[in-house]
Amino acid sequence: MEIDCLPFRKTGYFSKLICDYIEEKETLTSLYGQFPKLENFERQIREKNANFSVSGRKTLVKSLKAQYVDVKTSSLTSENIQSLHAENTFTVTTGHQLNLFTGPLYFLYKIVSTINLAKVLKETYGDYNFVPVYWMAAEDHDFEEINYFNFKGKKIQWNKNASGAVGHLSTEGLDEVFEIFSNTIGGSKNADYLKNLFTEAYLKHKNLTRATRYLANELFKEQGLVIVDGDDHHLKKLLVPYIKKDLFEQVSFTSVSKKISEIQQMDPDYGIQVNPREINYFYLKDGIRERIVERDGKFYINDTQLSFTKEELLEELQTYPERFSPNVVARPLYQEVILPNLCYIGGGGELAYWLQLKASFQAMEVPFPILLLRNSVLIITEKQNEKLDKLNISHEDIFLKLHSLINKKIREVSNIDIDFSPQKKFLEEQFKGMYDLAEQTDKSFLGAVKAQEVKQKKGLDKLEKRLLKAQKRKLEDHVVRLTDIQNQLFPGQSLQERQLNFSELYLEHGEELIPMLLKHLNPLDLNFLVLSIK
Incomplete structure (x- = not known):
């Protein structure tokens, strides 16, 4: 396994606000409390401890035990739930919609980031307990956002008339989705595991909330993950x-x-x-x-x-x-009211709206959590690595937009130099003499000289583009291979983690997939991670 990191800003897939935040731009300090550094959690612990009641802990544990009454889970998860009674126990939390079969791959990255942060905090602050929490967005009503997942470029969709909170939806009709999925993934050992997981989650549970709890528990129960459903009378x-x-x-x-x-x-x-x-x-x-x-x-x-x-x-x-x-503005407050929470781990879009909310928390007199950008990962298979090596494409190169990648690599492999920078520089030097001459004779000619310079530079640009286009045709096979490998790694010109479902990686890596992520994802390393399988 080869590990590489890229600054989020260099990937081109993250907003200016989020890049400025993780780079600690001073102008943003009024939008958050503690920055996500290990040493800052001590202050967060003190603040949360002073503002979270024993009665709140009792209600939380009682509700969680009721939610887990029919769930077979690990002893570690049960211990974590029970530990929430204690005043030295705190949570780190991520949240996600009830996407069908986890939805995009980053569902795993969110939860792994949360689990790993809880472990790091325990290693540093040994007198306290830290519980990783997944908050199910059971009350969302955007069914069209969660009723599908992608598998090898194919959209596997649950067609159903739906209204109200998605967590209440009956799982009736998902047997048809299972048939489509089952017929797509083959009959390997790993495929059989995925079929069984889908069956147990969606065909043996009556609503989407129960199905999602089963699924997340099966994937992460050994790591002590606690799953919270906020759609609860006592918590509300x-x-x-x-x-x-x-x-x-x-x-x-x-x-x-x-x-x-x-x-x-x-x-x-x-x-x-x-x-x-x-x-x-x-x-x-x-x-x-x-x-x-x-x-x-x-x-x-x-x-x-x-x-x-x-x-x-x-x-x-x-x-x-x-x-x-x-709604989306009030839900973060709800989470922080009912959980002894220190940190929220989310994607760029989530953190962008959390950064709007600090004043609301202050007005409500609720501690504002540390905000941590979840790990983002690009996983490159052994075969894909071979292709990248043959094409001499670096990890930084592969994040370029397709046309920029093609232009850069075509220039590198071309047997002619399609770069008119020297000619443009020479042209500028020639026109400098013309500007001097016009300045000394008749300044009204300066505009005409400038117009002529612009015209000739545009001509060079046009010629450069035409030659590059011709060279692309000449090196068509190279262009096809560049396009193919980038489309594999960035399906739909989007990040892999936003398009692929975990099942696609599980077919290849099986039960090693989650341990691999747990080993390599460092939640406090604020860089984009590239995992290359050699």
Whole structure:
């Protein structure tokens, strides 16, 4: 195994905001609390410990035990759940949608990053316990985002009429998806494992939440992973005081809106990931998950006939807190209210919206967690490595956009030098004399000289491009091979981890896949990882 690292900025796949954040740009310090360095966790531990109650721990453990009542898990996971009673136990957390069969490959990277961070923290702060947590986004309602996974370039999709929270969805109909998948992956030992895993998760559990819990538990139970479903009456009860502030005081809307204005002033290229609403909660009941909106002192459930007075809504909240579902702005707060959490591990898009939320946490008097960019990985097989070596493509080269990669390599292998930089420099020197002459005789000719220089430079550019195009045709086989290898490693001109499903790698590596990731992913090394299998 050969390991290489690239700065995230050099990959070209991460936003300016995230690159500036992981490079600790000073102008961003107001957007977060502690930066993700090992020595900063001590302060985070003290802050969280001072702001998390014993009663909250009891409620959390009670809910987790109820959620795990029918789940066969490891002794380590059971010990981790029980340890949350203790005031010296803290969590590190990642979250993800209930994507079919884990969805994109980075589902694994998120959880492995979380598990490995918990291990590193235990090695450094031995007096404390650290529990890796996967938060299931069971209340999301974007079914089209989670109802498929890709396998060897083919989209395997679950077609179903769906509404409300995806975690409530019946798994009925997934037997058809299984048949398609089963007929695609062959009959090897590793293929049989994947078939059995899919069957046990989706064909033997009644809804998507239970199926996803089974799947994540099977993959990571030996590492002590604890899986949390926030769609829970008792856990939501802990959130009630904060829901009130959002419903009736618009605390999140005011604070996040102000922070967005600050971010836009910092740099217009940062962009805004999410915008807050006056009310950042949905109403969740009987297959619906619709926004709560307020008009003229009355509260309506969007696109339904349901409405409440303020008093009625308060009574509903106190009696049925599980019916109040946080949106993307409120969900991070919910997580930090119910977990003794130190750090949230997420992708670039997730961290971009978390960086908008610190003021909201301060207004709600909830500690803001450390934000850590999850590990990102490109895995290169032995055969792919051979192709890269033959084409003399470096790991840095392969991250170039396809046309840039082709242009660079064609210039390198061409038997003629298609680079007109020397000619352009010579042209500039020639025109310098013309500028001097015009300056001494008639300055009105300076514009004409400049126009002529621009015209001739454009002519050289055009000629250079035509010659390069002709050379590409001449070296067509080389272009085809360059295109083929980059399309293998960056399917759809996107990162491998955003397109491939873990099953594709499991077929090749089997039960060694997750141990390989656990061995090589260092969550506090803020670089893009390239794993080359030799």
